[in-house]
Amino acid sequence: MTPRLRNSCYGLVAIGIITLVAGAFGLGSMHFWATLLQDSLFFLLVSVALTLMLAAATLAQGSWQIAMRRVMEAIVMAVPVLGVIAFIIMMILVYGHKPLYLWTNVHALAADPRLRGKRPFLSPGFFTVFAVFMIAGWSLLGWRLRKLSLLEDQAPKGTTKYFWKAVIVSAIFAVFYAVTNTGSSWSWLMSLDPYWYSTLYAWYIFASTLVCSAAMLTLFVILLKHMGYLELVTREHLHTLGLWMFAFSIFWTYLWFAQYMLIWYGNIPEETTYFHIRLLGPYRAFFYLALIINFVVPFLALMSRDSKRKYASMTIMAIVVFLGHWLDFYMIVNPSTVGKAEGTWRLGWYEIGITAGFVGLLVLLVARSLARAPMYPRNHPFLKETVIHHTY
Amino acid sequence: MAIKNFVIGGFREEPEIFEAVRKVRLSGYKLHDVYAPYPVHGLDEAMGLRGTSIHTAGFVYGLLGTLTALCGMGFCTAISWQLDIDGKPHFPLAAFIPITFELTVLFSSVGMVITYCWLNQMMPGVKKHLFHPRQTDDLFVVVIELTGKTTAAEVKAFFESLGAIDIGEQRAEAGWWYGNFAAPEPYQQTDMPREATVG
Numbered sequence: 046m047t048p049r050l051r052n053s054c055y056g057l058v059a060i061g062i063i064t065l066v067a068g069a070f071g072l073g074s075m076h077f078w079a080t081l082l083q084d085s086l087f088f089l090l091v092s093v094a095l096t097l098m099l100a101a102a103t104l105a106q107g108s109w110q111i112a113m114r115r116v117m118e119a120i121v122m123a124v125p126v127l128g129v130i131a132f133i134i135m136m137i138l139v140y141g142h143k144p145l146y147l148w149t150n151v152h153a154l155a156a157d158p159r160l161r162g163k164r165p166f167l168s169p170g171f172f173t174v175f176a177v178f179m180i181a182g183w184s185l186l187g188w189r190l191r192k193l194s195l196l197e198d199q200a201p202k203g204t205t206k207y208f209w210k211a212v213i214v215s216a217i218f219a220v221f222y223a224v225t226n227t228g229s230s231w232s233w234l235m236s237l238d239p240y241w242y243s244t245l246y247a248w249y250i251f252a253s254t255l256v257c258s259a260a261m262l263t264l265f266v267i268l269l270k271h272m273g274y275l276e277l278v279t280r281e282h283l284h285t286l287g288l289w290m291f292a293f294s295i296f297w298t299y300l301w302f303a304q305y306m307l308i309w310y311g312n313i314p315e316e317t318t319y320f321h322i323r324l325l326g327p328y329r330a331f332f333y334l335a336l337i338i339n340f341v342v343p344f345l346a347l348m349s350r351d352s353k354r355k356y357a358s359m360t361i362m363a364i365v366v367f368l369g370h371w372l373d374f375y376m377i378v379n380p381s382t383v384g385k386a387e388g389t390w391r392l393g394w395y396e397i398g399i400t401a402g403f404v405g406l407l408v409l410l411v412a413r414s415l416a417r418a419p420m421y422p423r424n425h426p427f428l429k430e431t432v433i434h435h436t437y
Numbered sequence: 438m439a440i441k442n443f444v445i446g447g448f449r450e451e452p453e454i455f456e457a458v459r460k461v462r463l464s465g466y467k468l469h470d471v472y473a474p475y476p477v478h479g480l481d482e483a484m485g486l487r488g489t490s491i492h493t494a495g496f497v498y499g500l501l502g503t504l505t506a507l508c509g510m511g512f513c514t515a516i517s518w519q520l521d522i523d524g525k526p527h528f529p530l531a532a533f534i535p536i537t538f539e540l541t542v543l544f545s546s547v548g549m550v551i552t553y554c555w556l557n558q559m560m561p562g563v564k565k566h567l568f569h570p571r572q573t574d575d576l577f578v579v580v581i582e583l584t585g586k587t588t589a590a591e592v593k594a595f596f597e598s599l600g601a602i603d604i605g606e607q608r609a610e611a612g613w614w615y616g617n618f619a620a621p622e623p624y625q626q627t628d629m630p631r632e633a634t635v636g
Contacts, residue, residue, distance in 0.1 A: 302534060309531045312523070348496070350488075 061402010083378040085131040094254035100215035108430035112277035119414035128180035256293035257370035284436040287353025294343035338369040442583040446596035447603030472572035502544025
C-alpha cells in the first residue's frame, strides 16, 4: 500500500468522522440516521455476499478465484468490523433513539393490531439476539475460511487436507447464509415498513448485494493490479468477473421485476404502498435512474466480450454497478423513513460523507489483511489451473 | 458449390498438426480445413480462424423477438380489440414483460441454433465429402486446396517433409450438398492412401 493511497484512505475516514460528528449535533435528524443505517448495512451485507461468493467458488471447486482469493479473503475479514459498526447503529435505533423502526415505538405497537401480530418477530429482544447470532456466524465462518487458507500456505506442497476442510466450512456457510440472508433483510430492512411485506424481498437484497460484491471485488482487483500486485490475474480472470457482474445484474432485474409485477398485478392497497411513494411519489426520478444504471447500462455495456476484457471499461462498469446498488439501498431505506416522515426526498452531504468514510475504512481494513499474507495461496491444489485459466 | 482439387495429408499425433498448420500458413498454401477425431483445443487459433460472431446474430434475433412480442400483444390489446381488464391500461407494459422475455429468449436461442447449424453446414440431410475414412477414427487430416499457383507434386513433397503418414490427391465437392451419401458426381482419387491399401 502506497503512502498516497493510505493518506487518501485516512482522508476519507476523516471525512466520514467529520460527517458523523456534524450529524450527531442534529441527533433528531431522521435523515442522518437513515444514512447511517443504509451505509452500514450496505457495506456489511455486500461484504457478507462476497463471503458467499468465496464459499460458492470453493464449493464448486472453481479455479478462477484462486488468483484473487486473498483479495476476497481480505474483504471477508472486514465483516466483523463492519458488523460491529452496523450492530451499534441498530442498537441505538432500537433501544435509544427510535425514529426509524416504527415497531420499536410502544404506543404505535399498542394502538395497532397488525403490528401486535408480528410482535414475536419484531421485538427488540429477538432483534438483538438474532443480529448477534447472524453477525457472529458470518464473522466466525469467514474467519475460519481465511484461517484454513493461511494454514494451507504453511503446509507441505500437495496437501489437500485444508482444501477439503474449506469445502466443508463453505457448505456450512452456504446453508447459514440462506437462513441469515432472509433473516437479516427481513428484520433489518423490511421492518422499516412494518405493515408491508414481500416474500421476494430477501432474494432481492441477496441479488443486489451479490452483484455489488462482484463490482467491489473487481474494483479491488483492478486497483491492486494497477499497483503491480496480483501477477496471476490476467484478462481471463477479469472476463470471469465481468461475466459474474453481467449475469447477476440480470438476476437482480429479474427479482426486482418479479417483486414489482406481482404487486402491480395484485393491486392490493396494503402492498402497493411500497411502490406508491417510490414510483409515484417524490422518488420517481431515482426509481427510474436505479433501474437504468442497474439493468440497462450493465446489460448493454457488458454484453460484448471485448468490454469484459478491458480494464478501462470494467473499471467504469464496476463503479456504475457499485453506485447503482448503493442507490438501490438508498431507495430501500430513504423513502420508508425520510420520505414517509417528510414527504420529500433528501440526498446530501450526509450520504457523501458517510459513504466516503466507509469506503476509506474498507480499503484500510482490506489493505491491512492483504499485507499479512502472500498475495495468492501458494499451495492451493488449483494454483496451476488458475494460471492457465481461460474464459471463452 | 464447386468441385475443387485437394491434397490431403494424414498425421498420427496431435502436436504434428499444430506444426503442420503453422508451416502451411507460413508457406502460403491455401488451407482448406483440418479434420480431427475429437475437438482439439487451440487449433482454431493455430489455423487463424476469426472469433465467432454468433453473439451478434443472437442479439439481433433477441431484438426481433422483443419487437415481435411487444408489437403482437400491443396490436391485440391496444389497437385491434381493446378490453378493460381490472382497470389496467390497454398497453400494460409490466404484464407484457414476461412474455416479451420468453419470446426474446426463444427467438435468440432457436435463431442461434439454426445459424450455428448453417455456418457449420450441419442441417439434417446435409452431406459433405469425406476426405479420409479415418478422419473420424484416429487420423488427423490436413487438407490443402490446390490453386493455380500450386501443383499437387509440390504439396505432396511438402507433406512428405512434415512427416505425414498418409498423402493423397483428391478431386471433390468443396461444400455441402443435399441428398443421399453419394456425391453429386463421382470424385476421383488419383492415388489411394498408402495405409488404406495395405489394410
